Amino acid sequence: MSALNPEQIIAPTVLTTAAAFLYTVPVKTVTVVRRLTFCNTTAVARTFTVYYTPSAGAVDATTMLINAERLGPTRTVSPPELEGLVLEAGDQIWIKADANSAITVMGAATEIA
DSSP states (O other): OOOEEEEEEEEEEEOOSSOEEEEEOOTTOEEEEEEEEEEEOSSSOEEEEEEEEOTTOOOSGGGEEEEEEEEOTTOEEOOGGGTTOEEOTTOEEEEEESSTTSEEEEEEEEEEO
């Protein structure tokens, strides 16, 4: 029988302008994303970009899920297009923002081992 482990996969993390991997699916596990939440902590609009890279994949235009999504000043959003995303073992989530220290992200998922 499979084990279901609902958990926080990305602790609150302040984004930078460099794409950083924030989650890797463990070996022999499938992960179903429940929610990624983005919070703009500044008084001006900012953007964020999300990448899904298959195991040993690269961060580029072919792995981009969200491209420069606008997030208004002091706003929070959980993009619905990320909910239910299924990731296989070794797959990764990478995220960046258009300004350092402007957007915080956190995420929850269910890992099925």
